[in-house]
Amino acid sequence: xxxxxxxxxxxxxxxxxxxxxxxxxxxxxxxxxxxxxxxxxxxxxxxxxxxxxxxxxxxxxxxxxxxxxxxxxxxxxxxxxxxxxxxxxxxxxxxxxxxxxxxxxxxxxxxxxxxxxxxxxxxxxxxxxxxxxxxxxxxxxxxxxxxxxxxx
Amino acid sequence: xxxxxxxxxxxxxxxxxxxxxxxxxxxxxxxxxxxxxxxxxxxxxxxxxxxxxxxxxxxxxxxxxxxxxxxxxxxxxxxxxxxxxxxxxxxxxxxxxxxxxxxxxxxxxxxxxxxxxxxxxxxxxxxxxxxxxxxxxxxxxxxxxxxxxxxxxxxxxxxxxxxxxxxxxxxxxxxxxxxxxxxxxxxxxxxxxxxxxxxxxxxxxxxxxxxxxxxxxxxxxxxxxxxxxxxxxxxxxxxxxxxxxxxxxxxxxxxxxxxxxxxxxxxxxxxxxxxxxxxxxxxxxxxxxxxxxxxxxxxxxxxxxxxxxxxxxxxxxxxxxxxxxxxxxxxxxxxxxxxxxxxxxxxxxxxxxxxxxxxxxxxxxxxxxxxxxxxxxxxxxxxxxxxxxxxxxxxxxxxxxxxx
Ligand code: SF4
Ligand code: SF4
Ligand code: SF4
Ligand code: SF4
Numbered sequence: 001x002x003x004x005x006x007x008x009x010x011x012x013x014x015x016x017x018x019x020x021x022x023x024x025x026x027x028x029x030x031x032x033x034x035x036x037x038x039x040x041x042x043x044x045x046x047x048x049x050x051x052x053x054x055x056x057x058x059x060x061x062x063x064x065x066x067x068x069x070x071x072x073x074x075x076x077x078x079x080x081x082x083x084x085x086x087x088x089x090x091x092x093x094x095x096x097x098x099x100x101x102x103x104x105x106x107x108x109x110x111x112x113x114x115x116x117x118x119x120x121x122x123x124x125x126x127x128x129x130x131x132x133x134x135x136x137x138x139x140x141x142x143x144x145x146x147x148x149x150x151x152x
Numbered sequence: 153x154x155x156x157x158x159x160x161x162x163x164x165x166x167x168x169x170x171x172x173x174x175x176x177x178x179x180x181x182x183x184x185x186x187x188x189x190x191x192x193x194x195x196x197x198x199x200x201x202x203x204x205x206x207x208x209x210x211x212x213x214x215x216x217x218x219x220x221x222x223x224x225x226x227x228x229x230x231x232x233x234x235x236x237x238x239x240x241x242x243x244x245x246x247x248x249x250x251x252x253x254x255x256x257x258x259x260x261x262x263x264x265x266x267x268x269x270x271x272x273x274x275x276x277x278x279x280x281x282x283x284x285x286x287x288x289x290x291x292x293x294x295x296x297x298x299x300x301x302x303x304x305x306x307x308x309x310x311x312x313x314x315x316x317x318x319x320x321x322x323x324x325x326x327x328x329x330x331x332x333x334x335x336x337x338x339x340x341x342x343x344x345x346x347x348x349x350x351x352x353x354x355x356x357x358x359x360x361x362x363x364x365x366x367x368x369x370x371x372x373x374x375x376x377x378x379x380x381x382x383x384x385x386x387x388x389x390x391x392x393x394x395x396x397x398x399x400x401x402x403x404x405x406x407x408x409x410x411x412x413x414x415x416x417x418x419x420x421x422x423x424x425x426x427x428x429x430x431x432x433x434x435x436x437x438x439x440x441x442x443x444x445x446x447x448x449x450x451x452x453x454x455x456x457x458x459x460x461x462x463x464x465x466x467x468x469x470x471x472x473x474x475x476x477x478x479x480x481x482x483x484x485x486x487x488x489x490x491x492x493x494x495x496x497x498x499x500x501x502x503x504x505x506x507x508x509x510x511x512x513x514x515x516x517x518x519x520x521x522x523x524x525x526x527x528x529x530x531x532x533x534x535x536x537x538x539x540x541x542x543x544x545x546x547x548x549x550x551x552x553x554x555x556x
């Protein structure tokens with residue numbers, strides 16, 4: 001995962017505000033948290049910044065397969081054990097009698113479910129790492145024996 | 153969408169939803185990777201054959217019956233992947249043939265299951281574990297790999313009636329093993345590594361520690377004994393690693409359990425209905441495996457599949473739902489080349505490739521129904537969910553009896 005500084009160094013650094021952020025630094029932060037994308041900075045799209053733009057895109061690439069909020073499940077590593085399904089506090093709160101006690105999810109409000117032996121994530125906006133009162137939750141990462149879940 | 157029971161391991165998960173289209177599995181929900189593969193069926197389906205030539209199924213069954221009838225000392229082996237109904241028929245068949253009958257438990261968990269059935273250990277259901285257990289000891293068992301949903305469905309992660317706060321607060325899980333298994337990685341702080349064969353020594357040290365003596369052992373045994381002592385409801389999940397290691401004196405585990413009044417012992421079973429076979433044979437004979445019927449049932453360690461093959465004391469072998477050629481050491485299975493082997497399985501296996509007769513069967517739980525016994529002893533129904541033309545194990549057993 002790139003750092004804010006790495007991204008900032010590649011931006012035009014003119015603080016022109018065309019992206020809607022007050023500074024290029026603020027835009028770099030927004031890029032990293034995926035609130036903005038590169039296309040929203042008009043100057044960097046101009047020809048003379050092509051190299052920087054390509055570099056920025058490649059830095060942000062690993063997250064391309066990720067959910068909007070940065071959660072990636074590596075299907076080749078996932079064994080479908082379901083530890084993350086029952087350990088995620090959102091799943092427990094939204095489905096206490098299903099996912100919460102280790103069973104099959106009984107409604108559509110859970111984040112994790114296992115399809116064809118592998119975990120898929122949905123409702124990712126509910127994840128505690130995002131939104132107003134976000135916390136750095138590791139509840140799905142810690143119980144995964146294979147490192148199949150990652151946030152980028 | 154239909155709900156089915158997974159027969160991928162002895163957890164027999166009953167919450168599997170399957171979407172079927174044109175009589176084929178389209179999507180499997182909630183099963184782990186192993187279970188989903190099992191439900192999707194074989195990569196290579198077994199075909200009926202006699203002497204490596206394709207045959208129709210009736211011819212294969214007739215030929216199999218002939219081989220068994222002409223043998224002086226036939227053995228019927230496997231059974232862990234068959235329904236209870238098929239097992240009961242198989243035991244009848246063994247009686248009729250005066251055959252030896254044995255299953256995978258004879259080199260696996262038979263010793264412990266026998267002690268459970270004789271009520272030498274306290275045990276409990278997996279639901280009890282979910283609802284009550286606060287101390288979990290995975291001993292010589294890599295549940296995370298062998299029964300992939302054990303920790304998530306029952307033992308460690310789920311909230312239970314009396315365990316409402318999540319695993320970090322409510323449960324302590326420890327792993328005793330010779331290597332850092334997947335389960336050990338999850339129970340990070342409480343991994344106790346022992347040398348191969350070191351289980352007995354640790355049991356003795358624990359017994360000392362539990363009775364207030366100072367054990368001559370690594371100091372961490374005191375910490376482990378402390379955790380076990382404090383348990384309101386504990387469970388030792390005894391894996392094959394532990395069972396192998398104490399096979400010459402399994403009662404030492406009974407002695408340890410006697411010192412732990414709040415603990416339950418649960419043998420970790422692999423094949424989905426190995427425990428069912430043990431229970432069915434126990435009902436009939438008072439033993440869980442290694443039986444020969446000679447008018448009456450005779451139990452002898454020489455009737456263990458490993459011993460019988462080593463001593464070359466059998467002259468025909470029927471294998472059902474097992475693959476001894478891949479699971480037993482080469483020096484032992486060499487005898488298989490000298491005797492007629494009959495193989496009943498849904499899929500092509502190493503054993504089926506050398507078999508004189510192959511008889512394909514339905515995948516139980518998916519293509520045929522019945523019942524099975526979960527690792528904790530609960531009887532679970534298996535609804536068949538896909539229509540097909542394959543005979544079930546039970547029907548094949550009936551066919552063999554008729555052909556005799
Ligand atoms: S539009 Fe681009 S150059 Fe202008 S402030 Fe935003 S990031 Fe900087
Ligand atoms: S980070 Fe926490 S809330 Fe978000 S998906 Fe993982 S377990 Fe659930
Ligand atoms: S814990 Fe890991 S391996 Fe298990 S289902 Fe979740 S992502 Fe897959
Ligand atoms: S844990 Fe066992 S029974 Fe459950 S889905 Fe996986 S293989 Fe099937």
